[in-house]
Amino acid sequence: MSSLLMRRAAWIFLACLGVAVALATLRAQADIRRESEGADRVARFVEGLSALQSIAPDGVEQQLETLRELSRSGSLRHLDFQLEDEAGRVLIPAVPSAAGVMSRRTRLVLHRSDGSHFVATLVANPASEKEEAVLDIAGMAGLFLIYGLAMLAGLYWAVRYAFGPLRGIVGAIAAFRKQDFSARLPRLPVRELDHIAGALNQLAEALAEAQARQKHLSLQMQTLQEDERARLAIEVHEHFGQGLTALRANIAYLLRQTAETPRLEATAREMETQAAAIHREVRALLRRLQPDGGNASGQERLSLQILLHELVKSWQDADVQGVAYRLEVTPEDLRLPREISLIVYRMTQEALANIARHSDATRVDISVRLDPDEPATLCWRVSDDGVGIAAPESAMSHGNGLAGIRERVWARGGSLHLGPASTNAARPGLCLSVRLHRGETP
Numbered sequence: 001m002s003s004l005l006m007r008r009a010a011w012i013f014l015a016c017l018g019v020a021v022a023l024a025t026l027r028a029q030a031d032i033r034r035e036s037e038g039a040d041r042v043a044r045f046v047e048g049l050s051a052l053q054s055i056a057p058d059g060v061e062q063q064l065e066t067l068r069e070l071s072r073s074g075s076l077r078h079l080d081f082q083l084e085d086e087a088g089r090v091l092i093p094a095v096p097s098a099a100g101v102m103s104r105r106t107r108l109v110l111h112r113s114d115g116s117h118f119v120a121t122l123v124a125n126p127a128s129e130k131e132e133a134v135l136d137i138a139g140m141a142g143l144f145l146i147y148g149l150a151m152l153a154g155l156y157w158a159v160r161y162a163f164g165p166l167r168g169i170v171g172a173i174a175a176f177r178k179q180d181f182s183a184r185l186p187r188l189p190v191r192e193l194d195h196i197a198g199a200l201n202q203l204a205e206a207l208a209e210a211q212a213r214q215k216h217l218s219l220q221m222q223t224l225q226e227d228e229r230a231r232l233a234i235e236v237h238e239h240f241g242q243g244l245t246a247l248r249a250n251i252a253y254l255l256r257q258t259a260e261t262p263r264l265e266a267t268a269r270e271m272e273t274q275a276a277a278i279h280r281e282v283r284a285l286l287r288r289l290q291p292d293g294g295n296a297s298g299q300e301r302l303s304l305q306i307l308l309h310e311l312v313k314s315w316q317d318a319d320v321q322g323v324a325y326r327l328e329v330t331p332e333d334l335r336l337p338r339e340i341s342l343i344v345y346r347m348t349q350e351a352l353a354n355i356a357r358h359s360d361a362t363r364v365d366i367s368v369r370l371d372p373d374e375p376a377t378l379c380w381r382v383s384d385d386g387v388g389i390a391a392p393e394s395a396m397s398h399g400n401g402l403a404g405i406r407e408r409v410w411a412r413g414g415s416l417h418l419g420p421a422s423t424n425a426a427r428p429g430l431c432l433s434v435r436l437h438r439g440e441t442p
Contacts, residue, residue: 008158016147038077080125181208218411233289302341330369351382354401359386380434383421388428
């Protein structure tokens with residue numbers, strides 16, 4: 001950057017030097033022309049004075065008039081004069097501004113052949129020199145003013161040109177803060193900024209690679225979690241499910257055998273009620289662990305309507321606060337790969353759990369649809385009319401609900417938005433909206 005500023009300053013200096021030399025040349029030519037004209041008029045003046053000595057008497061008055069015109073014109077440089085006759089009468093007075101400039105004067109006596117004479121008093125007149133000095137000072141000051149303004153303008157332009165690429169650097173850093181590491185900076189004209197741009201490009205590449213690895217690990221972890229849930233579902237089904245089925249069969253046998261013993265029959269019926277409740281809890285646990293029933297491979301396409309309907313129904317059946325749930329899947333026969341379907345299911349599961357624990361809501365709306373403008377994009381939205389969240393970013397760092405949703409969306413390269421569902425200050429509610437690639441071509 002210093003070399004750039006020095007080059008700009010050198011260019012401005014050379015330009016101003018060229019202008020100064022050109023102006024000085026023009027000024028010198030004008031001075032030479034004025035000096036030549038002044039010398040010519042002084043020669044004419046001397047010739048006119050000399051003619052007074054030899055001119056005929058009838059031509060004296062005309063010659064005096066010529067000298068008067070020369071005096072009034074003020075064209076004599078550095079010199080003025082006063083002419084008197086032999087009686088001391090002033091025939092041609094000196095210019096007032098020059099008469100008292102210097103006390104030293106030169107007197108010339110011009111004798112004529114008829115015995116008369118004239119007295120010419122020569123007076124130094126520095127007015128032209130003063131005028132030249134003033135013009136020189138003004139020209140030098142103006143030249144320095146122009147040079148200063150040109151230097152300031154040039155430095156401003158150079159600094160603006162040098163720091164202009166900073167806007168691109170700041171934009172790239174802002175993109176990095178948003179986890180967008182695709183931005184790359186071009187070669188910059190300033191060496192120092194170009195080094196910074198190169199370092200930022202290398203940093204972006206390293207962060208992009210690290211982010212890709214993190215997303216891959218996150219997806220692997222989510223896959224492992226689903227596999228572990230499937231394994232647990234199988235074990236629960238094999239151990240608890242079959243055991244509960246056998247237990248309920250034995251209880252049914254006891255009910256038949258104790259039909260004539262009321263006290264034993266009441267105990268057996270209570271056991272049947274408790275076993276049925278445990279059986280329902282086990283089935284609900286199995287649905288939470290493996291909503292698709294374990295009948296799909298990684299490439300199987302699942303129906304979101306069926307998955308989410310079962311999930312919402314389980315919350316409706318278990319709800320004791322009278323919360324109204326509304327589910328909308330567009331189109332109704334929307335079927336997506338198992339991995340994407342389970343992500344949507346888990347996000348809905350965590351969102352409903354958060355609403356039940358924190359929102360005090362009376363209405364929950366769940367919407368899943370394909371973006372009409374981008375069919376490859378899935379739009380998921382859950383909103384409620386509860387008390388809302390005062391600090392969504394803080395809530396993201398506490399607990400596993402919202403943080404889990406954000407992690408799933410981030411790993412799939414989607415976008416998550418949190419905000420109030422309404423403008424009601426007392427109960428703004430909360431709206432979670434996600435845009436996610438559906439995982440297949442439309």
